[in-house]
Amino acid sequence: MVTLHSLPHAVVGAPMAGGPSTPSLAAAVSNAGGLGFLAAGYKDAAAVAEEITRTRDLTDAPFGVNLFVPDTASTVGSGTSGRIGEALAYRQQLAREYPPELLPLPDPEDDDGWDAKLDLVLRLQVPVVSFTFGLPAREIMTALQDAGSAVVVTVTTAGEAAQAVSAGARILCLQGPGAGGHRGTFDAAAEPAAQPLTELVRGVRTISPGVELIAAGGICTAAQVRTLRAAGADAVQIGTALLLSPEAGTADVHRAALQDPQFTHTALTRAFSGRSARGLAxxxxxxxxxxPAAYPLVNQMTKRLRAQAAAAGNPHGTSLWAGTGYRSAAPEPAAAAVARLGSAAGVP
Known part of the structure; x- marks a missing residue:
């Protein structure tokens, strides 16, 4: 079974749903000695299967697949009336600005193909399976581990980390406030934690000495890597640092915005998805x-809006997810980023 200590470089390529994570990017990170990831979010199981096959064609090294844990507060039978009502009210607000046909009605029964994707990663014995947006059931993690897959759970607080460890997690991805894209909080409606990543790593290392820790969130420099390793991280995860890599599937409008001086900072927002996420303001x-805090309902409603803006090259109408270190991102091959930061990661 894969461990972080078995990696030549203690660098994980973040799973970035919505396009940036590709088989080419995952394979490039893994071939460079890190651990590359595919993002299964927003894809059906057949598409994920194709990406797994393609990644295996490109690398013999371990790689991972990330799954979104369904938000049970937004599924039928779990008190949906409040969130659906809030999402529909937001849709009415947006309909005053945009054509209604660009705002499809949300589907509270959509769980992103959860069961089919679980069956897939089990059947294909993916080396590493990670989870974001919640804690999978103990029996799910046990089944994956019994099949030979290492399991990673994304957490944002020491409390979430304790829950994950109690449920059987052996590897945690600790996501700090500087992370680009969606915060991985277990409760989508909760305000995301602001504790600095280094403090989070140090605190979780103290209470969970036997668990492997990946530090994630805004990491783009060797100095950050050394600090996090010294705090107790076994590896670091980079996402924004890879967005300009040629292997990434980052949209043209997103690539341009990351290098455009008009975008001066990042900020947290629920405007695109209903879940707190960091992107270029x-x-x-x-x-x-x-x-409203109504993920995934808001995400479903704004999908066409975002796609239209991206196709038109309009950076002000689509999500431009990026971490706080986005100014350090460079249009370099993924292998170069892994080698540069992996060199620092080797110094605890």
Missing amino acids: NRFMAEHPDA
């Missing part, structure tokens, strides 16, 4: 500061 985020 743009007009859509500024115009919708009070979007």
Whole structure:
């Protein structure tokens, strides 16, 4: 079974749903001695299977697949009326600005193909399976581990870390406040924790000395890597640092925005998805500061809006996920980023 200590470079390529994570990127990170990841979110099981096959064609090294844990507070039978009502009210607000046909009605029964994807990663014996947005059941983690897969659970607080360890997790991805994209909080409606990543790593290492820890969130420099390793991280995870890599599937509008001086900072928003996420601060985020905590319903409603804006090259109408270290991202091959940061990661 894969362990972080078995990696030539203690660098994990973050799973980035929505396009950036590709088989080419995952394989490039793994071939460079890190641990590459595919993002299964927003894809059906057949598409994920194709990506796993393609990744295996490109590398013999271990890689991982990330799954989104369904938000049970947004599924039928779990008190959905409040969140559905909030999402529909937000849709009415957006319909005053955009054509209704670009705002499909949300589907509270959509669980992102959870069961089919679980069956897939079990059947294909993916080397590493990670989970974001919640804690899978103990029996799910046990089944994966029995099949030979290492299991990673994304957490954002020491409390979530304790829950995951109690449920059988042996590897945790500790996501700090500087992370680009969605925060992995177990409760989508909760305000995301602001504890600095180094403090989170140090605290979880103290209470869970036998668990492997991946530090994630805004990491783009060797100095950050050395600090996090010294705090107790076994590996670091990079995502924003890979967005400009040629192997990444980052959209053209996103690539351009990351290098455009008009975008001066990142900010947290629920405007695009209903779940707190960090991206380059743009007009859509500024115009919708009070979007409801109704993931994945809001995400479903704005998908066409975002796609249309991206196709038109409009950076102010789509999500531009990025961590706080985005200015350090470079248009370099993924292997170069892994080697540069992996060199620092080798110094605890």
